[in-house]
Amino acid sequence: MxxxxxxxxxxxxxxxxxxxxxxxxxxxxxxxxxxxxxxxxxxxxxxxxxxxxxxxxxxxxxxxxxxxxxxxxxxxxxxxxxxxxxxxxxxxxxxxxxxxxxxxxxxxxxxxxxxxxxxxxxxxxxxxxPLTTITAWETLFDSFALGKGSTGTLLVLGAAGGVGSMVIQLARALTDVTVVATASRPESRRWAEDLGAHHVVDHRDLVASVGAVAPAGVDYLISPFTAGNIERYAEIVRPRGHIVAIDEPEGLELLPLKAKSISWHWEFMFxxxxxxxxxxxxxxxxxxxxxxxxxxxxxxxxxxxxxxxxxxxxxxxxxxxxxxxxxxxxxxxxxxx
CATH class of the missing domain: 3.90.180.10 (Medium-chain alcohol dehydrogenases, catalytic domain)
Incomplete structure (x- = not known):
């Protein structure tokens, strides 16, 4: 050396x-x-x-x-x-x-x-x-407190990205939640499906597309692109549900989540x-x-x-x-x- x-x-x-x-x-x-x-x-x-x-x-x-x-x-x-x-x-x-x-x-x-x-x-x-695995693991098992036998519906935004790809795989391997993934391009949809997502929906009309496969809403949501989406999240997340954000949007206003007592978590793997x-x-x-x-x-x-x-x-x-x-x-x- x-x-x-x-x-x-x-x-x-x-x-x-x-x-x-x-x-x-x-x-x-x-x-x-x-x-x-x-x-x-x-x-x-x-x-x-x-x-x-x-x-x-x-x-x-x-x-x-x-x-x-x-x-x-x-x-x-x-x-x-x-x-x-x-x-x-x-x-x-x-x-x-x-x-x-x-x-x-x-x-x-x-x-x-x-x-x-x-x-x-x-x-x-x-x-x-490693980085995306740690982010996904801490989201699922620390913030959401999921485990073997856990049920409910998990919405994974940006599912074809690095973090989304690991969230899908770990959720399918280690829990019993229903995984709803967002993707818009055909190749992104195929990737999310191949990794095990139960449903793949288009993020461009998030409320309607999620409502079509999870009419009662979702229990858990992971957000890599939070800016401008809080009101949509308030619509699609069930009362007492949970959101984890992995980005850092400026001027974030979380008040729309209060009426449903939706919990907000940050994930920073460092x-x-x-x-x-x-x-x-x-x-x-x-x-x-x-x-x-x-x-x-x-x-x-x-x-x-x-x-x-x-x-x-x-x-x-x-x-x-x-x-x-x-x-x-x-x-x-x-x-x-």
Whole structure:
């Protein structure tokens, strides 16, 4: 291992069309802390969180900020306090927004948020899963408090996206809820149906289309696109129902939900890494997900693979994600040196 490693980062908040929006750099290989793994990164995936940080979070003056949350790779070093992993383990994880990212040849990550990679998946296939799996899992089993035998109706907006794809799969694998997914394009509808949605409806007339398959309303709703939809949600969610939002709309007004006593939840998968750093929940759920994958009950959501990991390919991946038209996940895999 050399002292420097190829990495991709940015110095200024620029549109992805600008060649300087993401650049190739050489940075020191990180030293793992007591609870850290040092991972040789083999694949990363790009999420809306990556594009939002690149566009809005300015690096410190003169410094390069390295992005990247989802990653899969091989453990090449461990901190003195690590108990769950050994050198040579293949792992996957989503990391923390509070630390340098995974768009680098080597990455230091706390073992509490890392899982062993599903044995039946390639590194690229595994890298598609962690962030969206954690978001979906925390939504279903923390916020909605669902479990084995849980019933009711779950509405998944943006079902062909990364999070929606995992919500459908985990809900079908681990609960008995009826899954209603929204999609508008034929290819998005087919994707949601293939993942197990009981019904797929058009989000462009949300109240009428949901009412056609769930006339009594829905018990649970996951919202990745909240702005302008609260009054619609108030119509289609049953009294005492629950909504989880994964976006951050400005000027949000929730009063229309009061009459039905609808509960509102936020889901931010970095809450645990930021505020509960020794909580092993994300490690545990990634381990459970890996078993579900290896049992054939959950599948990867990788649909587009680019490579190798460099600035040009990551700019292309960011561009695809920013289009909001992608189905599943975009992964960038491999280093050419």
């Amino acid at each position: 050399t002292d420097l490693m190829p990495s991709v980062g940015y110095r200024r908040n620029l549109p992805v069309s600008d060649p300087e929006s993401l650049v190739d750099v050489e940075l020191p290989v990180p030293l793992p802390g007591p609870n850290d793994l040092l991972v040789r990164v083999e694949a990363v995936s790009v999420n809306p969180a990556d594009t939002k940080v690149r566009a809005n979070v300015a690096p410190a003056d003169g410094e390069v900020k390295v992005l990247g949350f989802d990653a899969a790779g091989v453990v090449v070093g461990v901190g003195s306090g690590v108990t769950r992993f050994v050198v040579g383990d293949e792992v996957y994880y989503a990391g923390s927004v509070g630390r340098p990212g995974s768009n680098a040849r080597f990455h230091a990550v706390d073992e509490h948020v890392v899982g062993h990679k599903p044995e039946t998946l390639t590194f690229a296939e595994a890298a598609a899963l 809450t645990r890494p930021l505020f509960l750093p020794t909580d092993p929940t994300q490690h545990d759920l990634l381990e459970q997900t890996a078993r579900l994958v290896d049992q054939g009950r959950i599948r990867t959501t990788l649909t587009t693979q680019l490579g190798p990991i460099n600035a040009a390919n990551l700019r292309r991946a960011h561009e695809l994600v920013e289009s909001s038209a992608t189905i599943g996940k975009v992964v960038v895999a491999g280093f050419d040196r």
